[in-house]
Amino acid sequence: MRHRSLLALLSLALASATSSAASAADMLQAAPPPEVVIAAKVPACDDPKVLAEVEDQFEYGARGMLQSDLQVLEFRNLLEKAYFPEDEEHAVERRYCQGEAVVAQAGTQPGYGQTHTIYYVIEHPLGFASIGWKAQGCFLGLDRWHVYGANCSSLRRF
Known part of the structure; x- marks a missing residue:
């Protein structure tokens, strides 16, 4: 009995860890790429x-x-x-x-x-x-x- 509860607790912890890792990965993929900003000495074409x-x-x-x-x-x-x-x-x-x-x-x-x-x-x-x-x-x-x-x-x- 004790062995079963330990197994159930371990399974629950493992399932919880994988679901939070998946949601963290989803959040990383949804983030937009950073903008590259170059400080130009010449103005824009429409200036x-x-x-x-x-x-x-x-x-x-x-x-x-x-x-x-x-x-x-x-x-x-x-x-x-x-x-x-x-x-x-x-x-x-x-x-x-x-x-x-x-x-x-x-x-x-x-x-x-x-x-x-x-x-x-x-x-x-x-x-x-x-x-x-x-x-x-x-x-x-x-x-x-x-x-x-x-x-x-x-x-x-x-």
């Missing part, structure tokens, strides 16, 4: 300061190179194509971006421009006097002198 710099560069180039008064009305569908942090082998941090820009003659009402694919890169430390970041963009179909290669190839690497 308003980046878009303003790309817009200013384009509008300056349109007047000087295209002899046109084109302006950017809107940016859409912006996304990051690649990010390369600064490291021992690479002194410049780069973020490659892509999106669409609605472009029209100055004074055109919103909704009446042409949509162009835009490729742009944000680089650090390539700002004024190598301080801060700089953004450069290429509007597909509007780079007549191929400053960024045929079809903006130097900025659409990915």
